[in-house]
Amino acid sequence: MKLRNPFERKPMKPTDRTYPIVKDDATWQAELTPGEFAVLREGGTERPYVGEYTDTTTEGVYACRACGEELFRSDTKFESHCGWPSFYTPLAQERVEYITDVSMGMKRTEVRCGNCGSHLGHVFEGEGYDTPTDQRYCINSISLTLAPKA
Numbered sequence: 001m002k003l004r005n006p007f008e009r010k011p012m013k014p015t016d017r018t019y020p021i022v023k024d025d026a027t028w029q030a031e032l033t034p035g036e037f038a039v040l041r042e043g044g045t046e047r048p049y050v051g052e053y054t055d056t057t058t059e060g061v062y063a064c065r066a067c068g069e070e071l072f073r074s075d076t077k078f079e080s081h082c083g084w085p086s087f088y089t090p091l092a093q094e095r096v097e098y099i100t101d102v103s104m105g106m107k108r109t110e111v112r113c114g115n116c117g118s119h120l121g122h123v124f125e126g127e128g129y130d131t132p133t134d135q136r137y138c139i140n141s142i143s144l145t146l147a148p149k150a
Contacts (some may be wrong), residue, residue: 027079032066043110053146070147071120080129085138096112099111099112109122120139124138
């Protein structure tokens with residue numbers, strides 16, 4: 001019996017951008033677990049409510065699991081009840097890249113690491129988010145590592 005892959009996958013849209021960190025798929029596969037590779041390098045999505053950081057309240061900085069680039073601070077994380085860690089702003093705008101994503105029958109904005117191009121999740125905008133930016137960065141836990149505040 002074949003087991004179902006726990007990560008929803010969609011082809012990642014190529015960009016014209018050259019990232020500071022560039023590696024071929026074989027190198028990424030050697031450095032990442034199969035689940036990390038599926039999400040970070042193939043644009044997959046982990047199932048909701050199962051990620052390591054979904055309910056974490058630990059203070060610190062969240063970085064890209066693939067390259068270590070610092071992306072989000074814990075003081076911008078909030079409980080959105082969407083099943084994935086949510087932030088209302090990145091650490092700095094140049095640390096993330098935005099890609100128009102029209103897969104899944106809808107228009108969304110994909111968020112990638114600005115340092116290595118890894119898929120992180122999506123950002124949604126609207127007045128219903130009750131955040132200082134009216135945004136929700138819905139990020140896969142498996143795309144992140146957390147360095148707790150000392």
